[in-house]
Every structure is written in structure tokens, then in C-alpha cells.
Amino acid sequence: MTIGHWHSRADRALRAATTATRQQPPGSAADINAVVNARSAVYAQLIRATELLAGGRPAVERLDRAGATALMARRGQRLTQFYAGLRAAALVDRRFPPSGSWVSAEPARSLRRAADAVGVIGDILACHVPPGQRPPTPEGFAIRRGGGVPAGLADIARLTSSLVVLDMALPGWLDHGQGHLTEIYRPVAEAARWTANSDLGRTARDLIVAGKGQSSLHGLDIARSPLDPAPDVRTVDDAVAAVAAARSWLWQYPEQLTGVHLQLGTQLGLAAHVAVSDEVPAKVGGWRRAAIAAAELRATPPVGLARDAAGELTEALRWMRSHLADGSDGKARDLGRLNSELPFLAATLHRGLSAAVRRGDLFVKAEGALTRPAGSLVFRAVERWRPARSHDDVVQDLGRGLLERRDLDNVGELGKAAARAFPRPPRPRSPMAQAPPNPPTAEVAPGRACGRSR
Incomplete structure (x- = not known):
């Protein structure tokens, strides 16, 4: 399935999680742990997708929340500010144990679905633009030259905006904890309040505006290997x-x-x-x-x-x-x-x-x-x-x-599918100019493949 499909799933899941935090108070510490860990997982996957689209880390230096706040207050460097804001929003000063699969809190289930969906988006991107390697596909070749990147970053920014809205509701949801639970999860509430009050939402909106009318990555998918015999083509x-x-x-x-x-x-x-x-x-x-x-x-x-x-x-x-x-x-x-x-x-x-x-x-x-x-x-x-x-x-x-x-x-x-509306690859100096050397096989997420040789 394509990036557009998984983006829609992630967006729906984040909206469902936000609605649930406003309607369903936490039932236990296990429910809260599940929500906290799932929130961190979504931010981690958004960071990964941003790095793949940008071709590396836009901000090499690791910034704390104060440093990210100062960086986002400057003008320009939208992508660097956005990336620094994502990393700062993901910072929680305390680790919480994972919860078992039996946890029934709706915010946790929806956030986990969102993390999985964004993770698949990252897997698809990594198949075409593996970190530190030459792109193994024409789509990756075009992405590395900027094709589809503004629209792809805009999609990540839209999901980030939905996550910021959830962070606005998260401190109130955590306050429903009883007694000592409120104090235990104070680092999470502080992280969510910082995100809600920071310029991360504004920076995300700037990226969304910059991506309007640009070639979309919604149709991008992992191409299967050729099959023997070739499947019948009917559609x-x-x-x-x-x-x-x-x-x-x-x-x-x-x-x-x-x-x-x-x-x-x-x-x-x-x-x-x-x-x-x-x-x-x-x-x-x-x-x-x-x-x-x-x-x-x-x-x-x-x-x-x-x-x-x-x-x-x-x-x-x-x-x-x-x-x-x-x-x-x-x-x-x-x-x-x-x-x-x-x-x-x-x-x-x-x-x-x-x-x-x-x-x-x-x-x-x-x-x-x-x-x-x-x-x-x-x-x-x-x-x-x-x-x-x-x-x-x-x-x-x-x-x-x-x-x-x-x-x-x-x-x-012809539509905005599968990163097809990219700038053409650089024209050689002569019609039969040397082609670039063969790219190495891509790093592929477990269970996925871009191609194989026999």
C-alpha cells in the first residue's frame, strides 16, 4: 500500500487519540504508560521520516528544549527548526516501562496505530532512499534531487500538527490520575506543555504552505520483484x-x-x-x-x-x-x-x-x-x-x-501518484554519456524488499 494510504491511517489514528483523551480518563498506570510510550514512538517515527526525506539530520547538534526554543525563534531554516522541534518534543526526562498488549486505553491503541502507520511510511522511503547509500530506484534518484520532498515534508508536518493538538489535551488527561500518579507523570506533562506552547505548530504550518501545489509522494510504494510467471494484467x-x-x-x-x-x-x-x-x-x-x-x-x-x-x-x-x-x-x-x-x-x-x-x-x-x-x-x-x-x-x-x-x-x-511528477534526471552531456555506477542493494526494513537478484 502507498504512502498516501498510510498517511491517511496515521492522521485518522491521531485524531481518534485526541478525541479519546478528551472523553476517556486514564484507568490505570498501565494505560498511562501505554499512551506515553506510544506518543514517543510516533515522534520517533516522524523524526525518522524527516531524516529520510532530508537526506540526513537537518540539525546535527542535539538540542534540549531551551535550545530548540531559541532556534525556532529565528527566521528562516524552516526544516532545521522543524526537526529540532520534533526532537525536543520527543524528550521526556523519565523512562516508563512498556505495557502489555492487554492495555485497553483507547488513546494508547490509536497512538500505536499511528506509530505503526508512520513507521511504514519510513520503511517505504528507506527502500528508495536508504541512509548513507546511493538510491536504488528511480524514485529515490529523484527524491535525492528534491522531487516530491516539499510535499513529503508537508505530509509529515500535517501529522505533527495533529500530534501537537493531542499534546494540548494530554496534560489535562494526565491530571485525571489519582494521587501519586500525577507526580510520576509530571515529566510527560511538561514535555506536552512545551510542545503545545512552542513554535513547532507554526513551523509545521510553514512547511505545509511550502508543500502546496508540489509533486506528491502519496503514490509511492515498495515495488515488488519481477515474478515468474508474470501475473496476468487485467486492469x-x-x-x-x-x-x-x-x-x-x-x-x-x-x-x-x-x-x-x-x-x-x-x-x-x-x-x-x-x-x-x-x-x-x-x-x-x-x-x-x-x-x-x-x-x-x-x-x-x-x-x-x-x-x-x-x-x-x-x-x-x-x-x-x-x-x-x-x-x-x-x-x-x-x-x-x-x-x-x-x-x-x-x-x-x-x-x-x-x-x-x-x-x-x-x-x-x-x-x-x-x-x-x-x-x-x-x-x-x-x-x-x-x-x-x-x-x-x-x-x-x-x-x-x-x-x-x-x-x-x-x-x-497526470495525477500526484507515486512520486512520478519529478524533475527529469540531469541530462548527460551526450546522449550516450556514462551512467552512474550501480547502486548497492538498499537497506530494507524487515519483511520488505525493493528487489532481489537470482
Whole structure:
């Protein structure tokens, strides 16, 4: 499920927790412990998500609440102030023992759901932008260049604003404790009062305003690995999943890309572009040029997961062609979601093309030769192939077609899903410029994966 799904779940859970603190007094010390620990867990996950979006710690120095108050009073440095405020809000001067799963306090259950949801958001981000590593996916590549980051920080800021509202109600909820409990939980009440009276809420609102109208990360998810056999594609959601699985794996392992991937990918790009474009096929530029050039290449057959990635593209292309044959103009809006995959598909194919040319695994037609079989008076033309080079016309045409990616001009109107509306990756100095080195495998949260090799 996507970041947008988990963000909605976290927001609903935080609102439910706030309502419960105003309506249900704590029943026992175990209930209070559960709420306190769950509150700290939500702040910890918000801090983690902020670090992943920012590419590190915006404020290296560890500040106490007084230092955070002074920092947030300055002008500018919104992200640094926001991060310092989050860390200060999470500070509680006393540790409280964890409570068992039997705790029934509604604020605790809702806060735990919120912490889990924000944690999944962090897992998805970590799959694309692992700390201290090169991004292993095109989405991560774009995020590291600022794509979707303002909107992503705005989403974190919205959740923080909801948590600040809960902190406003928390001291009153804790005051319902009887006798010595009020004194025991005084550090928690002080932390909540500081948060409620600090500039953290204002800083969060500034980030929300800065993220308006920016490309959203709500559609970002962890792409599955290519499967064998490729799942049947019956809907546009299936097609998007198939393309995402194939191009995410090929981005991580560009040395596995073959001519089959180039042919399938460019044909799929052309078909999807035509389906949502008002232009006639003869005028579709980049994808048409790339598809024609790719059809003239040959390569060794793919194996392992590279073969599975080709199967995913094959199934998506089959569905796309059957959709075009139906002539269903009313479905063009739905196809926009598939069309929004094309910028990253093109970038992935271009990256793999560079690697395949360097590897000498692509072949182009060489000049034919005339041979005369023994005992024959007739000369026959023999077709010959040689390894492709970066300066060959067909390779140049394919590279230029993939770089053109005219669909990028309209990608902002195709919806705000899955970090697809990003700035294009930096254009190389030549169509076949060197691609960046292969990224290492991402650090992945337990039970999740960005890709695998066979």
C-alpha cells in the first residue's frame, strides 16, 4: 500500500487519540504508560521520516528544549527548526516501562496505530532512499534531487500538527490520575506543555504552505520483484505494478538489461503515450523514435530475474495493445496512471542502454557480404552483426528518443501518484554519456524488499 494510504491511517489514528483523551480518563498506570510510550514512538517515527526525506539530520547538534526554543525563534531554516522541534518534543526526562498488549486505553491503541502507520511510511522511503547509500530506484534518484520532498515534508508536518493538538489535551488527561500518579507523570506533562506552547505548530504550518501545489509522494510504494510467471494484467493497476516491478529491478541491475527489454519498454511507452495523447501516432516523437531504433538491435536472451522482468513488460504490453484495440476513449483518464510511469521507464532504459553498450551485449547490422556457395554460380548476401558502439546511428537514435520523453511535459497533470511528477534526471552531456555506477542493494526494513537478484 502507498504512502498516501498510510498517511491517511496515521492522521485518522491521531485524531481518534485526541478525541479519546478528551472523553476517556486514564484507568490505570498501565494505560498511562501505554499512551506515553506510544506518543514517543510516533515522534520517533516522524523524526525518522524527516531524516529520510532530508537526506540526513537537518540539525546535527542535539538540542534540549531551551535550545530548540531559541532556534525556532529565528527566521528562516524552516526544516532545521522543524526537526529540532520534533526532537525536543520527543524528550521526556523519565523512562516508563512498556505495557502489555492487554492495555485497553483507547488513546494508547490509536497512538500505536499511528506509530505503526508512520513507521511504514519510513520503511517505504528507506527502500528508495536508504541512509548513507546511493538510491536504488528511480524514485529515490529523484527524491535525492528534491522531487516530491516539499510535499513529503508537508505530509509529515500535517501529522505533527495533529500530534501537537493531542499534546494540548494530554496534560489535562494526565491530571485525571489519582494521587501519586500525577507526580510520576509530571515529566510527560511538561514535555506536552512545551510542545503545545512552542513554535513547532507554526513551523509545521510553514512547511505545509511550502508543500502546496508540489509533486506528491502519496503514490509511492515498495515495488515488488519481477515474478515468474508474470501475473496476468487485467486492469491499469496490474499494468502499473508490472511496469514498476520491471523497471525498479532493471534500475538496480542495469547490467542485466538486454535488447528484449529495450524493445518491450519502448513499444509499451509508445502504446501508452498514444493512448492518452491527442496526437496521431505518426507525430509521437521520442517514444516512436526509440521504438523504431530498438527494433533494429539484437542481444543475448535475458536469464533469471532479467527474463522475469521481460515477462512483466510483455504482459503489460499485451494488455495495453488489447486496450488500444478496444478503442475505449473513456478510459484514457485511467491510463494516465500508466503513462505517468513512462518518465522513469525511459530513464531506466537509457541507463541500461549505456551499460549494455559498454558491455558489448547489443548488436547492430554490419555491412553485408556477398558469398558464393561451393558449386553455385549465384552470389548470395549474408547478413552480419557486430557489437553496437555508442556512436552508431541506431544507438544514438535510441538514446535521443529515450531522453526526449515528451510525456514529461504533461506529467504534472497526470495525477500526484507515486512520486512520478519529478524533475527529469540531469541530462548527460551526450546522449550516450556514462551512467552512474550501480547502486548497492538498499537497506530494507524487515519483511520488505525493493528487489532481489537470482
